[in-house]
Amino acid sequence: MEKLTFYTNPRSRGRIVRWMLEETGAAYDTAIMNYGGNIKSPEYLPINPMGKVPAIKHCGTVVTEVIGICAYLADQFPDQQLAPMVDSPQRGSYYRWLFFAAGPLEMAMTATSYNWDINETNVQAVGCGYISDTVNTLELALNKSPFCALLI
Ligand SMILES: N[C@@H](CCC(=O)N[C@@H](CS)C(=O)NCC(=O)O)C(=O)O
Incomplete structure (x- = not known):
């Protein structure tokens, strides 16, 4: 089987992906991509036309997006039991919180970092709502369990 390649900085x-890779126990090569350098190179852009990391290449397939990569790795290395079974109801919580991380949580973190103006004129269209909506939702989940992706 082709060795997995991990493109990162x-x-x-x-x-996040490196942590997941270590959980799988898989052997992998690491390609360090430099900001303002080879990350936008003609060699790397076919891997990720966004010119961003992380990305992985595994058995000829390229996967980008942190959460997509983590979900893919959990499926590829089932012996490590990193995700609920496909037919388990827990899979619903798993999807819910994975996509919550990729969507509202990611947006809320960026909005906070760059002081985006979320106010009464745009909050209904903004996926993370007010920052407090996202944070309170996550806090409620984590009050029930330290592993919100496994909540039912
Ligand atoms: N939505 C992407 C975000 C990827 C991203 O923004 N990566 C940043 C580093 S954390 C990057 O590669 N920036 C380099 C650039 O844009 O030149 C994901 O979840 O993987």
Whole structure:
């Protein structure tokens, strides 16, 4: 089987994927992509036309997006039991919180970092709502269990 290649930069969301890769126990090569350098190169853009990391290449398939990569790896290495069974109701919670992380949580973190103006004129269209909506929702889930992706 082709060895997995992990494209990343140490100061990036790639750290989340590296943690997941270590959980799988899979052997992988790491390709460090430099900001303002080879990350926008003709060699890398066919891997991710966004010119961003992280990305992985596994058995000829490229996967980008942190949450997509983590979900893919959980499915590819089922012996590690990193995701609920496909036919389990827990799979619903797993999807819910994975997509919550990729959607509202990611947006709320960026909005906070860059002081985006979320107010009464746009909040209904903004996927994370007010920052407090996202934070309170996550807090409610984590008050029930330290592992919200496994909540029913
Ligand atoms: N939605 C993407 C975000 C990827 C992203 O923005 N990566 C940043 C580092 S954390 C990047 O590669 N920036 C380099 C650039 O845009 O030049 C994901 O979840 O993987």
